[in-house]
Amino acid sequence: MNLSRGARLALRLALALGLVVIYVPLAIVLLNSFNADRTFAWPPTGFTTRWWSAAWGSSGVRDALWTSVKAGAGATAIALVLGTMAAFAVQRHRFFGRDTVSLLIVLPIALPGIVTGIALNNAFRTILEPFGVGLGLFTVIVGHATFCVVTVHNNVLARLRRTGRNAEEASADLGADPFTTFRLVTFPMMRSALLASGLLAFALSFDEIIVTTFTAGAGVRTLPIWIFENLFRPNQAPVVNVVAAALIVLSVVPIYLAQRLSGTTSTH
Amino acid sequence: MSVPLPGTPVAPASPPGRMDRPPGPRRRLAAALHRHAGVRLSLLLAAPLAWLGVAYLGSLAALFVTAFWSTDSFTGDLVRTFTWANFHDVLTIEVYRTVALRSLGVAVAVTLIDAVIAFPMAFAMAKLASPRTQRWLVIAVLTPLWASYLVKAYAWRVMLSSDGLLGWGYGLWATIATLSYLWLPYMILPIYAGLERLPDSLLEAAGDLGARGWRAFRTVVWPLTFPAIVAGSVFTFSLSLGDYIAVKIVGGRSQLIGNVVYDNIGAANNLPFAAAVATIPVVIMLVYLAAVRRTGALESL
Numbered sequence: 241m242n243l244s245r246g247a248r249l250a251l252r253l254a255l256a257l258g259l260v261v262i263y264v265p266l267a268i269v270l271l272n273s274f275n276a277d278r279t280f281a282w283p284p285t286g287f288t289t290r291w292w293s294a295a296w297g298s299s300g301v302r303d304a305l306w307t308s309v310k311a312g313a314g315a316t317a318i319a320l321v322l323g324t325m326a327a328f329a330v331q332r333h334r335f336f337g338r339d340t341v342s343l344l345i346v347l348p349i350a351l352p353g354i355v356t357g358i359a360l361n362n363a364f365r366t367i368l369e370p371f372g373v374g375l376g377l378f379t380v381i382v383g384h385a386t387f388c389v390v391t392v393h394n395n396v397l398a399r400l401r402r403t404g405r406n407a408e409e410a411s412a413d414l415g416a417d418p419f420t421t422f423r424l425v426t427f428p429m430m431r432s433a434l435l436a437s438g439l440l441a442f443a444l445s446f447d448e449i450i451v452t453t454f455t456a457g458a459g460v461r462t463l464p465i466w467i468f469e470n471l472f473r474p475n476q477a478p479v480v481n482v483v484a485a486a487l488i489v490l491s492v493v494p495i496y497l498a499q500r501l502s503g504t505t506s507t508h
Numbered sequence: 509m510s511v512p513l514p515g516t517p518v519a520p521a522s523p524p525g526r527m528d529r530p531p532g533p534r535r536r537l538a539a540a541l542h543r544h545a546g547v548r549l550s551l552l553l554a555a556p557l558a559w560l561g562v563a564y565l566g567s568l569a570a571l572f573v574t575a576f577w578s579t580d581s582f583t584g585d586l587v588r589t590f591t592w593a594n595f596h597d598v599l600t601i602e603v604y605r606t607v608a609l610r611s612l613g614v615a616v617a618v619t620l621i622d623a624v625i626a627f628p629m630a631f632a633m634a635k636l637a638s639p640r641t642q643r644w645l646v647i648a649v650l651t652p653l654w655a656s657y658l659v660k661a662y663a664w665r666v667m668l669s670s671d672g673l674l675g676w677g678y679g680l681w682a683t684i685a686t687l688s689y690l691w692l693p694y695m696i697l698p699i700y701a702g703l704e705r706l707p708d709s710l711l712e713a714a715g716d717l718g719a720r721g722w723r724a725f726r727t728v729v730w731p732l733t734f735p736a737i738v739a740g741s742v743f744t745f746s747l748s749l750g751d752y753i754a755v756k757i758v759g760g761r762s763q764l765i766g767n768v769v770y771d772n773i774g775a776a777n778n779l780p781f782a783a784a785v786a787t788i789p790v791v792i793m794l795v796y797l798a799a800v801r802r803t804g805a806l807e808s809l
Contacts, residue, residue, distance in 0.1 A: 247721065251636060254628035255645070261625075262652050262692065265663035268673060272666060322556045329552035333545065341553070343797075344560050350742060350797060352750020352789045354766045355568070358773055358782060362574060363567035386564055389556065417538035447656045449753055454773075467658045471665075471757065481666075484659040491654035495647055 266488050273485035278478050295482035304466035311377060311452075311462055312445040315384030319441045320434060322385070323392025330393075331400040348387035356387065357454030364455065375457035383455035384448060388441035395437035396430060403429045432501045439494050439501075463487075568790075575783035584777050594784035604768065608788050611765040614684055615748040619695075619741045621688040626695035626740065631729075633696075634703035635711075646700070653693045660690055661757045668758055678760035686758045687748045694743035702736025703729075735803045745796060749789045765789055 243251075276286030295301055323345075330341055348356055364379050407429065411421040449464040456465065467483060470476040541548050575594055578587045598604045633645045652660070664686040667673045676682060706729065714724040752766025765788055772782035 244721065248636060251628050251632040254625075255632035255636075258625055258629040258692075258696075259645075259648055261689070262649070264673075265660065265667055265689065266652060266655060268667060269659065269663045322559055325552045326556040329549055329556070333549045333552075335549060341557070344565070345556070348560070348564065350746055351568075351793055352746060352766065352786075354750045354752060354769050355571075355786050355790055356564075358769065358779070358786060359564075359567040359571040361773075362571055362779060362783075363563070366570070386560070389560065417535055418541055419534065419538055443654055447658075449658060450750070464656065464658050467656075467662070468753065471658075471662060480662070484656070484662050487656045487659050491651060491656075494654050495651050498650075499647065 269481060269488060270485045273478075273482045275481075278474075291478040291482045295479045295486070298479055300461075300466060300470075301463075301479070301483055304461045304463045307377065307461060308446050308463040311380045311384055312442045314377075314381035315388050315445040316438050316441045318381070318385035319388035319392045320438055323389045323437065323441075324396050324430070324434070326389065327393045327396035327400060331397055345390050345393050349390050353387075353448075353450035354454075356383070357451045360386070360451065361454040375455060375460075377456075377460050379455040379457070380452055380460060380462065383451045384445040387448075387451065388444055391440045391444060392434070392437040395433045395440070399430055399433035436498055436501050439497060443494055571783045572787065574780050575787060577780045579778050579780060586779070594781050595787075597781070598784050598788070604785065607763055607765055607768055610680070610762070611749060611789070612792065614680070614687065614764060615745050617684050618687045618691060618748040619744045621684070622692050622695040622744045623737055623741065625688070626692060626699050627737070630696050630699035630703055633700050634706075635708070646697075649693050649696050649700075657690060658753070658757075661686055661754045664689060665757050678758050680759065680762045682758040682760070683755050683762060683764075686754050687751060690754065691744040691747050694747070695737075695740035698736045698740040698743075699733060702733040702739075706732050738800045738803050742797070742800065746793055749792060 271284060273291055274287050274289065275284040276288040277284065326341065326345055329335075330338060360379070360383050361375075364375060364382075368374070368379070407425050408421050411425045412418075416424065447464060448462075449468060452462050452465055456462065461469070463483070467480055470480050541551075574586070576590050576592070578589070578591050578593060579585065580587050598608075629649075633642060633649075637645055664682070665678075668676050668678060668682050668685075670677055676685075710728055710732075711724060714720075714728045719727055750766050752764060752770050755762060755764050755767055765785060769782045769786045772778045772785065776782075
């Protein structure tokens with residue numbers, strides 16, 4: 241594009257400034273996790289690693305982390321199944337109300353989380369409580385799966401659009417029945433899309449707080465709930481900060497995995 | 509169960525003449541599925557529709573119905589008789605109108621701020637950087653998305669606190685700044701994807717035909733990337749509209765719709781009124797989605 245030298249410079253500068261704005265707050269959290277002053281006055285006065293060891297020893301943090309992992313794994317598994325089925329239905333069939341199905345799948349993330357949260361809370365309490373099933377990990381998983389379906393659906397849909405049906409038709413012509421075709425042709429083509437969307441679904445669930453607040457019973461504490469509960473307690477501030485710093489460091493892992501995955505798909 | 513694998517020779521045990529292999533149960537099922545697209549479709553759709561169409565939509569509908577009920581002020585039990593009282597209160601009591609308008613204003617402000625910051629960034633990423641740099645820039649924008657929402661809100665709480673790096677203190681502006689920061693990547697990525705799909709040749713053609721700089725932007729770039737901006741705005745708008753966590757963390761005493769809903773469920777134990785308040789963001793969002801559907805933005809979400 242014909243841009244003046246000044247315009248190019250201005251755009252590059254905007255990009256650089258934007259990235260600085262994105263990363264400075266995260267850098268401050270990382271720095272503060274080693275800040276000896278427990279009120280985090282800026283600039284830091286001394287270096288310490290005692291907050292990290294305090295957080296490592298905190299049973300509240302460990303329990304919350306484990307709960308989050310279980311909720312994320314459950315929600316991801318459900319979302320993978322439902323999202324893939326919906327993507328196949330929408331991509332491989334023409335039917336009345338197809339657009340409505342797409343809209344229905346987007347709805348849980350398009351509506352404010354608090355609406356989904358109180359709607360599910362109300363439904364769970366009305367329907368499950370007479371059966372003696374209270375709010376707990378199970379209801380958290382159901383709530384999370386509801387808004388995770390869309391990530392799997394969109395990823396698988398995009399993959400199905402891109403790969404087309406030629407390979408599957410060739411497989412059928414060579415005598416494979418639909419199940420064999422699915423196992424040997426369709427599934428391998430979708431595998432990296434499933435992994436990527438599973439990763440995304442897990443991250444969405446791992447980070448969720450609003451729906452969790454309304455679907456978790458009193459005893460269930462995911463990591464975000466734990467952070468939020470302890471955010472306003474001054475004596476917990478250093479441990480909260482270390483947990484935050486650890487989560488920032490951990491957020492590099494899915495990015496690395498996603499890059500590895502996209503690296504493998506480009507060779508297809 | 510003996511399952512004849514395709515291509516495996518099978519001894520002719522079944523009535524001869526029809527096929528050289530016996531139609532085992534699996535093969536019969538496969539053939540039936542192949543013939544009946546409708547059955548295939550129903551099997552695929554049953555579970556997702558039961559979950560999202562029946563359970564989720566049903567929950568939303570039940571919530572909406574609850575909004576027309578009331579609670580017994582003495583026992584706190586639900587009174588299941590139809591009343592407009594909740595909606596009447598929401599629309600007529602000054603404080604709720606103020607909160608609703610404030611929330612709408614915050615959502616609009618966050619969306620505009622993000623669009624203004626994201627567009628030049630996305631443009632520089634898509635059109636000025638080399639392919640190799642582009643890859644790294646996308647990672648750089650994507651990485652903070654995986655960092656927790658709470659962690660980022662917390663980072664701003666620390667920065668905004670009176671002895672923090674910025675030291676602005678907490679309040680409505682702090683909320684807008686924090687929400688803009690939180691949702692910025694959701695705006696950058698769709699716009700970047702939209703600009704990447706925009707062929708450079710179009711921009712060159714515009715330049716050759718005499719449209720440079722601003723004019724090329726207004727007549728070529730803007731109309732073609734508008735759906736991408738709208739797609740990003742669905743996220744920023746919806747996420748801001750329902751938020752009550754960031755407000756609690758950096759908002760000081762200011763309240764948004766989400767806080768009113770939350771307080772009515774928790775402290776006041778008035779689900780019908782909370783449901784009535786919660787319909788405000790839903791109605792706004794549905795109107796917004798209906799309005800943007802025509803731009804084709806929902807396909808690129």
